[in-house]
Amino acid sequence: MQKLFWANCQSGFILTFNNVFLSCKLLVLGGGSGGCSIAAKFAGKLGKNQIIIVDPADRHYYQPMLTLIGGGIKQLKDSSRPMESVLPNNATWIKDTVAHIDPVKSKVITKEGDQISYDYLVVALGLELHYEKIKGLIDSLSMANSGVCSNYSPQYVERTYNTLSNFKSGNAVFTFPNTPIKCGGAPLKACFISEHYLRKHGKKASSRIYYKTALPSIFAVKHYADKLMQLCQERDIDVGLREELVEVKPDSKEAVFKNLDVPNDERTIEYSMLHVTPPMSPPEVIKCEPSLHDPMGYLKIDKGTLQHENHPNIFGIGDCTNLPTSKTAAAVAAQSGVLYDNLTNIMNNKPISSKYDGYTSCPLVTGFGSCIMAEFDYDLQPLETFPIDQSNEHLSMYIMKKDLMPQLYWHAMLRGYWRGPGLIRKILHLGMGR
Ligand SMILES: Cc1cc2nc3c(=O)[nH]c(=O)nc-3n(C[C@H](O)[C@H](O)[C@H](O)COP(=O)(O)OP(=O)(O)OC[C@H]3O[C@@H](n4cnc5c(N)ncnc54)[C@H](O)[C@@H]3O)c2cc1C
Known part of the structure; x- marks a missing residue:
């Protein structure tokens, strides 16, 4: 394999002498909360060898647990799993860093020089x-x-x-x-x-x-x-x-x-x-491509449909996007359902109609045994799941944060089965409200 010559966007060019060319129907950049959930949702639908995921990380961290580790409530070893164990089996994982996105040619170049062309792209690169x-x-x-x-x-x-x-x-x-x-x-x-x-x-x-x-x-x-x-x-x-x-x-x-x-x-x-x-900042690789980002460097997507504003075959999810809501894994879960619906329709040449309302959640742990479960939308209006006043401290919300949410994350969200608590909220509020 020939040596790679690579320069970042500040110097204005990228040269690659590596000869690995790959192509796929769906390319997912980032194997964190957003990338992993989306890859899982599509893996069953698209079948074998249709999805490529690019991420250099050895391990996938459940980052919400870091707060509890800092308080001595959980241990670091329980917060992560090997990346290959959380990515879907019938997708291909390229363990490399995305160095350049060419949205016009629908192509991505990795730091090691691999070139990957895609039909559809999901950007889920998180924050730096x-x-x-x-x-x-x-x-x-x-x-x-x-x-x-x-x-x-x-x-x-x-x-x-x-x-x-x-x-x-x-x-x-x-x-x-x-x-x-x-x-x-x-x-x-x-x-x-x-x-x-x-x-x-x-x-x-x-x-x-x-x-x-x-x-x-x-x-x-x-x-x-x-x-x-x-x-x-x-x-x-x-x-x-x-x-x-x-x-x-x-x-x-x-x-x-x-x-x-x-x-x-x-x-x-x-x-x-x-x-x-x-x-923190959006990833450099997004900031390098002017047609991809907003003035602050975040991936520029429609706040309802999650489709890129300039490139219809690109969608975004999670922290790297310009969605005007609080950046959480809970928000990613709600976005993943909307993204799945809309990208599926695009793939089938149908109009898109699913809309994200900005749902996000922050379990505000206020001590050992107490938590205020904040849930709200784009308008900063509470969008609470449970029929209690969640602005008060509750032991039940603490247990949910400490014991239930990690299970929900590893076993449902990362496997593509969770799209946020919208349905549960409707049931618990007897079908009233949103
Ligand atoms: C201390 C802490 C506490 C938190 N608490 C909560 C909480 O209580 N509730 C909650 O819902 N959320 C919480 N979060 C936030 C939550 O973890 C994030 O919002 C969520 O993980 C975002 O998902 P993502 O997919 O956008 O990014 P990430 O999960 O961060 O994934 C990004 C992925 O992209 C990869 N990547 C980056 N650059 C490149 C590149 N150039 N090429 C290829 N791959 C790349 C990374 O390796 C990573 O795997 C917390 C986060 C932290 C740090």
């Missing part, structure tokens, strides 16, 4: 994490006992519970960056679980807890935000809005925050524990 964008952060995350941790990566998540267990006194600081992120509730969950841990272990009196977010409110949906603010007051959590972490100084254990509303206003705070949610 940018720990490197905060000065001093990567160094801090690589030092033992630095007090700096992050639930957002399997690489760093075990540091959270270690830091919490070794915490004696001082400030515990939790951050939310100035970019869209996956699971907008996860930074706050890390804060609540840690607060409860310190309370349970008699360390609360010697600590001060700060939640610092770049956003203008604690949560996008007022129905839940009011309750969350009330809990922060009751638990003496100091909430700072429009504050962005810009630097970590591991030697002096100080974090520098920028006030996003006041120019040149930077404040430094000492920490014993610093939980960082890193800035």
Whole structure:
């Protein structure tokens, strides 16, 4: 095999001297929550050797479990499975990175130089994490006992519970960056679980807890935000809005925050524990192809049908898209049903009619044994499944998050059998409402 010469989009060209040419009916980019569910849905329908999935990862992580690992409630080994075990048997997995998408020629080139042509493409590439964008952060995350941790990566998540267990006194600081992120509730969950841990272990009196977010409110949906603010007051959590972490100084254990509303206003705070949610961005490979993305670099799809706005044989799902809803696996489940319906119709030359309403869900774990189950739509209106007030804390919702949802994910969603709780919601509300 000849050597590959590859340059990224910033240098403007890609050369490949590799000679592997593949083609398929359906090409799925990314084998995460979205890619895996969609591949499973179509695998039974299209039959053998019709689907190719490209993803370089050895393991598929159930990322919602990372929050619980950070709180010592679950273990890292239980959060992932080998990639090949979750992808459908009759699809082909190319263990490689997508380097270039050519939507006009309906072709994709991988980092190793394989060229794959497709009839239909589903883009499910997730978000990129940018720990490197905060000065001093990567160094801090690589030092033992630095007090700096992050639930957002399997690489760093075990540091959270270690830091919490070794915490004696001082400030515990939790951050939310100035970019869209996956699971907008996860930074706050890390804060609540840690607060409860310190309370349970008699360390609360010697600590001060700060939640610092770049956003203008604690949560996008007022129905839940009011309750969350009330809990922060009751638990003496100091909430700072429009504050962005810009630097970590591991030697002096100080974090520098920028006030996003006041120019040149930077404040430094000492920490014993610093939980960082890193800035995130859409994948570079989407940002490289102008006709694929919106001005922010997200895959530009119709918010109802999930079909690409410029390329009708392309659909998108999940975190890498410009859908104006909270980026969660729950949203991916609801999107997967709509995408399946519409892409099936396109393949059969029929009009498309299935519409995604922006359904998303965030199980806001507020401590060991309590959870507020936020569910809402594009209009930030609650779209709750259960006939209880989900803006209150419930043990049942905690059990659902901890024990039932992982099973639902591995056994139903990744096998293509789950399209969100819409039907259950209708039944539990006796057919009334949406
Ligand atoms: C700490 C944390 C807590 C969360 N909590 C919840 C929760 O409680 N509830 C909930 O519903 N959701 C939660 N989420 C969010 C949820 O995990 C994501 O929204 C969901 O996984 C998005 O699915 P996706 O398919 O879009 O992306 P992903 O599942 O991230 O998959 C993207 C895939 O693309 C692959 N990829 C990336 N770049 C390339 C490339 N160039 N070429 C080929 N492959 C590539 C990756 O390897 C990956 O496998 C949480 C996430 C985190 C990190």
